[in-house]
Amino acid sequence: xAERVPRPVPLFEYVRVAIEAIAANKGRSVLTxxxxxxxxxxxxxxxxxxxxxxxxxxEQFAGLGANLIIVQPGHTETSGFGPPLQNVQRxxxxxxxxxxxxxxxxxxxxxxxxxxxxxxxxxxxxRDVMVIGVGEDFWSVRDIHVELGHPFTADDEAARRxxxxxxHTVVHELFADENPLGKTIQVSGAPFLVVGVTAPKGRxxxxxxxxxxxxxxxxxQDLFNRDFVTEILAKxxxxxxxxxxxxQITDLLRRRHVGHVDFTVHTQQDxxxxxxxxxxxxxxxVLAIASISLIVGGIGIMNIMLVSVKERTRExxxxxxxxxxxxxxxxxxxxxxxxxxxxxxxxxxxIGSGVITVSQIALPSLPAKMSLWIVALAFGFSAAVGILSGxxxxxxxxxxxxxxxxxxx
Amino acid sequence: MAPPVIDCRGVERRFRMGEADVQALRGVSLRVDRGEYVxxxxxxxxxxxTLMNILGCLDSPSGGSYRxxxxxxxxxxxxxxxxxxxxxxxxVFQTFNLMARQTALDNVALPLVYAGVPRVERxxxxxxxxxxxxxxxxxxxxxxxxxxxxxxxxxxARALVTRPSLMLADEPTGNLDQATGRDVxxxxxxxxxxxxxxxxxxxxxxxxxxxxxxIEIMDGRVQADLxxxxxxx
Ligand SMILES: Nc1ncnc2c1ncn2[C@@H]1O[C@H](COP(=O)(O)OP(=O)(O)OP(=O)(O)O)[C@@H](O)[C@H]1O
Ligand SMILES: [Mg+2]
Numbered sequence: 183x184a185e186r187v188p189r190p191v192p193l194f195e196y197v198r199v200a201i202e203a204i205a206a207n208k209g210r211s212v213l214t215x216x217x218x219x220x221x222x223x224x225x226x227x228x229x230x231x232x233x234x235x236x237x238x239x240x241e242q243f244a245g246l247g248a249n250l251i252i253v254q255p256g257h258t259e260t261s262g263f264g265p266p267l268q269n270v271q272r273x274x275x276x277x278x279x280x281x282x283x284x285x286x287x288x289x290x291x292x293x294x295x296x297x298x299x300x301x302x303x304x305x306x307x308x309r310d311v312m313v314i315g316v317g318e319d320f321w322s323v324r325d326i327h328v329e330l331g332h333p334f335t336a337d338d339e340a341a342r343r344x345x346x347x348x349x350h351t352v353v354h355e356l357f358a359d360e361n362p363l364g365k366t367i368q369v370s371g372a373p374f375l376v377v378g379v380t381a382p383k384g385r386x387x388x389x390x391x392x393x394x395x396x397x398x399x400x401x402x403q404d405l406f407n408r409d410f411v412t413e414i415l416a417k418x419x420x421x422x423x424x425x426x427x428x429x430q431i432t433d434l435l436r437r438r439h440v441g442h443v444d445f446t447v448h449t450q451q452d453x454x455x456x457x458x459x460x461x462x463x464x465x466x467x468v469l470a471i472a473s474i475s476l477i478v479g480g481i482g483i484m485n486i487m488l489v490s491v492k493e494r495t496r497e498x499x500x501x502x503x504x505x506x507x508x509x510x511x512x513x514x515x516x517x518x519x520x521x522x523x524x525x526x527x528x529x530x531x532x533i534g535s536g537v538i539t540v541s542q543i544a545l546p547s548l549p550a551k552m553s554l555w556i557v558a559l560a561f562g563f564s565a566a567v568g569i570l571s572g573x574x575x576x577x578x579x580x581x582x583x584x585x586x587x588x589x590x591x
Numbered sequence: 592m593a594p595p596v597i598d599c600r601g602v603e604r605r606f607r608m609g610e611a612d613v614q615a616l617r618g619v620s621l622r623v624d625r626g627e628y629v630x631x632x633x634x635x636x637x638x639x640x641t642l643m644n645i646l647g648c649l650d651s652p653s654g655g656s657y658r659x660x661x662x663x664x665x666x667x668x669x670x671x672x673x674x675x676x677x678x679x680x681x682x683v684f685q686t687f688n689l690m691a692r693q694t695a696l697d698n699v700a701l702p703l704v705y706a707g708v709p710r711v712e713r714x715x716x717x718x719x720x721x722x723x724x725x726x727x728x729x730x731x732x733x734x735x736x737x738x739x740x741x742x743x744x745x746x747x748a749r750a751l752v753t754r755p756s757l758m759l760a761d762e763p764t765g766n767l768d769q770a771t772g773r774d775v776x777x778x779x780x781x782x783x784x785x786x787x788x789x790x791x792x793x794x795x796x797x798x799x800x801x802x803x804x805x806i807e808i809m810d811g812r813v814q815a816d817l818x819x820x821x822x823x824x
Contacts, residue, residue: 497690504749506705584649588684
């Protein structure tokens with residue numbers, strides 16, 4: 183029989199009824215969605231901020247040079263960005279770097295470096311800077327280019343020449359517009375010949391990468407009177423080889439250090455992880471706060487939907503009398519709850535992106551980033567809140583007895 | 592031969608009221624054939640509305656059997672009962688029961704929503720029926736912009752729009768004054784003349800006399816079932 187297979191009511195019919203019902207109670211509907219508005223707005227702002235911080239960090243760490251591996255003396259279980267430990271059992275040496283350079287087939291470059299503070303001066307200008315002694319491969323490993331002049335040669339290193347390559351900031355401070363190449367500067371009281379200038383690198387996590395003076399690593403050992411290196415930098419041959427290269431380094435150095443793993447090998451990912459973990463933890467806390475406001479919003483919607491079901495009991499009775507199934511009534515109130523919540527979500531999204539836009543104008547350095555998935559997230563959240571808070575009222579509406587509903591005053 | 596539109600046998604309806612049972616129907620047997628015009632009369636509380644709700648598939652009997660168009664309705668699922676209400680029955684209530692926020696046209700089109708009829712066709716059919724009940728110039732009025740008689744005519748139009756095999760009306764003139772009540776009854780007469788099967792509940796003996804058959808209900812039972820000459824006017 184034909185009536186045993188009723189044609190389904192299309193979804194947009196429910197949406198139309200929902201919008202009519204919401205429009206009939208505009209003020210109440212907006213108040214109801216306040217929790218969802220606040221929840222979604224904060225989710226949007228916080229997630230954008232977290233996203234922005236993450237991609238900012240990724241960008242910053244990419245500037246270290248692709249597939250960078252850092253070997254530091256001393257063994258630590260966790261990775262960090264801290265300075266080398268003072269009481270290291272065994273420091274790393276240029277010999278260690280040399281072994282890696284010769285034997286580690288998965289590395290395309292190895293450079294030990296030794297850094298220290300120093301005062302550089304030219305004529306009557308002086309500046310306190312970081313002086314870094316670098317190996318031959320340093321430039322390719324760290325992705326730093328010598329823009330003017332030329333990098334140190336193996337010969338410069340072997341002869342422990344007093345050559346210096348200056349960062350842009352140093353050049354600007356000491357030489358202003360003068361050409362620094364071929365000039366002699368004083369580094370910690372010793373004369374150094376300027377043989378090069380690096381291309382600008384900008385700042386990384388607030389640290390000026392152009393406020394540096396580079397000299398051959400052997401020369402720094404003389405200058406600071408040290409026979410070890412601060413760390414060894416290496417570059418893996420390709421991203422896929424990073425882990426294997428770490429294993430290779432560990433193996434080679436352990437054998438050289440007579441079986442002791444008294445050094446730590448970090449990858450770029452490890453270093454970044456330290457920072458993203460902080461961002462993640464903050465994200466979890468703020469998402470918890472946002473979830474609470476979404477839950478509060480959901481309870482608000484549920485309440486108002488229950489009131490709405492009561493108020494519209496007669497309407498439900500009429501719909502049932504003219505042919506609505508229980509499932510139609512259920513769907514209608516579920517859709518209404520979702521539409522209310524989605525309206526809250528859209529308003530929240532608008533407010534959230536407004537806040538981000540305004541804050542980016544006010545604080546251009548703020549790394550907030552609105553992406554499409556945040557929009558999807560906002561819609562997903564509010565739809566979920568709508569469904570969850572609509573279930574109980576919708577079930578109650580569907581369970582109404584038609585005769586009772588029609589008699590309801 | 593076609594089965595009777597209504598075929599009730601020993602229909603009972605009990606309501607639980609705390610400890611006590613209220614027996615609203617105590618075995619009603621009733622046959623209504625296609626094209627009949629039946630008036631149900633009886634004192635207040637005798638069970639008329641209870642019977643109408645069962646006939647309209649809004650309620651189920653506690654005992655006995657009910658066949659609508661030859662089909663037993665006791666075992667139908669909720670969705671099937673909804674479909675029966677939608678396709679086979681047009682119900683007119685004493686209190687109109689229109690959607691307050693919707694226009695006359697949308698009110699009349701409502702059953703067609705649940706019949707899965709597309710919007711354009713719904714509106715065309717609703718307009719046609721509204722024109723038929725004389726409200727062609729009130730399509731976009733909401734119920735609060737209509738008189739009582741007009742509201743009830745909208746409700747009749749809504750009951751008619753799915754071309755049901757059975758029209759049920761529970762005191763359709765109960766909330767109307769005499770003149771407007773007569774207008775609505777005139778409409779039922781016309782529908783009957785057009786071949787509709789009508790069952791109408793009324794308190795008013797004058798109204799009951801318009802029907803061709805009069806059933807008296809007393810204390811949940813059929814007291815009398817009389818064929819009569821219709822008195823028009
Ligand atoms: N839902 C219910 N719960 C309990 N008792 C009910 C219920 N519905 C009806 N009754 C009882 O059933 C009996 C018949 O009620 P019904 O409404 O059918 O009377 P009626 O003939 O339509 O009366 P009226 O002419 O006043 O409309 C009454 O005693 C009433 O109290
Ligand atoms: Mg009654």
